[in-house]
Amino acid sequence: MGPDLDTRLRNVPTQARSRERLRRVLDAADQVLARDGADAFTTTRIARVAGVPVGSVYRYFPDKEAIVEALATRYWDEFADLVAAAAQLDEQSPMPDPAAGVLEALAAAFRGRPGFLALWYGGLRTEQIRDVTRPTREAIAGSVERILAVHWPRASARDRAAAARMVVIAGDGLLREAFRTSRRGDAPLLAESRVMLGAYVRARLG
Numbered sequence: 725m726g727p728d729l730d731t732r733l734r735n736v737p738t739q740a741r742s743r744e745r746l747r748r749v750l751d752a753a754d755q756v757l758a759r760d761g762a763d764a765f766t767t768t769r770i771a772r773v774a775g776v777p778v779g780s781v782y783r784y785f786p787d788k789e790a791i792v793e794a795l796a797t798r799y800w801d802e803f804a805d806l807v808a809a810a811a812q813l814d815e816q817s818p819m820p821d822p823a824a825g826v827l828e829a830l831a832a833a834f835r836g837r838p839g840f841l842a843l844w845y846g847g848l849r850t851e852q853i854r855d856v857t858r859p860t861r862e863a864i865a866g867s868v869e870r871i872l873a874v875h876w877p878r879a880s881a882r883d884r885a886a887a888a889r890m891v892v893i894a895g896d897g898l899l900r901e902a903f904r905t906s907r908r909g910d911a912p913l914l915a916e917s918r919v920m921l922g923a924y925v926r927a928r929l930g
Contacts, residue, residue: 733784733794746784748774750798753791757839762846767791789852792843796853799840800860803833804867811870822871823925824918827895831909834899841907844900865892876929887928891921 733746752774756765767788771778785791810819810829819825834841843849869888876884898917902910 733790745774745776745780749776749781749784750791750794753795754837754839757795757842757846758837761842762848765792765846765848789850792848793853793856795839796843796849796857797860799837799843800857802837803830804860804863806830806833807864807867811867814871814874818874819871821918821922822868822875823891823895823921826868826871826891827899827914827918827921830895830899831902831914834903835908838907841903845904861892861896865889868892872925872929879929883929887925890928891925894924895921 749770753765753770755773756769760769765788767781767785768778770791771781774781781791785794806829807826810826814822814825865885865888868891869884872879872884872888873881879887895917898913898920899909902913902917905913
């Protein structure tokens with residue numbers, strides 16, 4: 725477990741067996757969200773799916789909200805890793821349209837995580853969730869900045885940083901709207917989003 729998750733645990737597991745049990749609890753929470761939705765998201769249901777006593781859930785998490793925070797952090801950590809990998813690949817083989825490529829990579833990740841969509845749209849998302857996942861979105865902006873540096877090396881670092889931040893902010897809102905109406909993502913809206921972000925980046929960086 726990463727440090728961000730550890731700070732929100734009631735007890736941080738140090739032994740391999742305990743860490744595996746914590747992983748099972750989070751995997752079960754993801755499964756409950758993906759299969760049954762936010763309304764079924766209870767500590768009792770999570771414990772049953774994980775195959776552990778409900779006391780084991782409370783050993784790590786003081787309440788359901790803490791589980792939601794941990795899951796949201798794990799989802800966004802995965803998304804940040806995905807964009808970081810895309811940045812590394814882009815440095816070796818530049819993608820045709822970088823802003824569109826990042827948006828599509830995240831859209832594919834959203835589709836592959838129905839638990840995330842259930843969390844984000846099922847009434848579990850709070851301002852606290854936004855706060856705890858903000859550092860991860862900042863990491864995504866850093867990876868986008870790396871990508872922009874490949875395609876616009878002559879633009880100033882300040883301009884690339886500003887453009888990367890706007891791509892993440894705007895992309896977050898566009899993705900949220902696209903997946904609000906369709907769990908596969910509204911295809912026409914995503915297509916227009918790619919055009920919009922691409923046009924912005926080209927206009928901003930030259």
